[in-house]
Amino acid sequence: MSGARNRAWGRQAELAVANHLRDIDMFPYAEPRPSGSPNPYGDIANLGPGLVIEVKAEKQWRPAAYLRQLADEMDAMDAAMGLVAVKPKGVGMSRVGDWFSLRPLALDLDLLRVAGWGNPRSRGGLERDGSAVAALESRPGNTPSPEPS
Numbered sequence: 001m002s003g004a005r006n007r008a009w010g011r012q013a014e015l016a017v018a019n020h021l022r023d024i025d026m027f028p029y030a031e032p033r034p035s036g037s038p039n040p041y042g043d044i045a046n047l048g049p050g051l052v053i054e055v056k057a058e059k060q061w062r063p064a065a066y067l068r069q070l071a072d073e074m075d076a077m078d079a080a081m082g083l084v085a086v087k088p089k090g091v092g093m094s095r096v097g098d099w100f101s102l103r104p105l106a107l108d109l110d111l112l113r114v115a116g117w118g119n120p121r122s123r124g125g126l127e128r129d130g131s132a133v134a135a136l137e138s139r140p141g142n143t144p145s146p147e148p149s
Contacts, residue, residue, distance in 0.1 A: 006058075007035075009057055010055070010056075010057055010058075011032065011035055012057070012093060013055050013056070013057035013085075013087050013093065014032035014033075014043045014044065014055045015032050016087075016093040016094070016096050017030075017032075017043070017044060017053065017055050017085050017096055017099075018030040018031045018032050018044050019096075020096035020097065021044065021047075024097075027044075027046065027047050027048075029046035030044050030045070030046050030047060031044070031045050031046055032044060032045070033045045040072065040073055040076035040077070041073055041076060041077050042054050042073050042077070042082070043055040049079075050077070050078070050079045050080040050081060051079060051080070051081050051082065052070065052073045052074050052077055052079045052081075052082035052083075053082065053083055053084075053085060054066065054069060054070050054073060054082070054083075054084045054085070055084075055085045055087075056084055056085070056086045056087065057086075057087040059089070063102055066084045066086070066102055067084070067102065067103075067104060069084075070082050070083070070084050070102075070103075070104075071104070081107060081111075082103065082107070083101045083102065083103045083107075084101070084102040084103070085099050085100075085101060086099055086100040086101075086102055087099050088100055
């Protein structure tokens with residue numbers, strides 16, 4: 001694919017993810033960030049503070065590069081959570097819910113701990129300063145895990 005066709009394909013994937021987030025009423029104002037803008041904040045806008053979603057629809061599988069880009073964007077936004085939505089080969093733009101979600105294991109361990117799994121006193125998997133854990137725990141409707149007796 002040419003550079004212009006690659007960009008158009010990527011833009012179509014970003015639009016598909018934003019549409020899916022609105023369709024399932026999870027992020028009713030989600031939309032792709034403006035094309036061509038300097039973008040250290042992920043591909044999807046209007047998700048709320050502390051969340052980055054990067055979208056990939058490439059033929060070549062490059063998870064390490066995707067996670068490096070996600071980490072840079074999360075750092076730029078001081079985000080507590082992020083993911084890379086990856087369109088696998090053979091799964092259409094209309095089936096975004098079947099795409100892959102790629103995150104560092106540390107973020108998933110934090111999600112599990114905040115959801116009540118494992119040792120509630122664990123600092124989770126995050127090896128940063130712990131601010132992501134605090135942000136996750138402070139989300140509305142989240143209740144801390146009970147202390148073991």
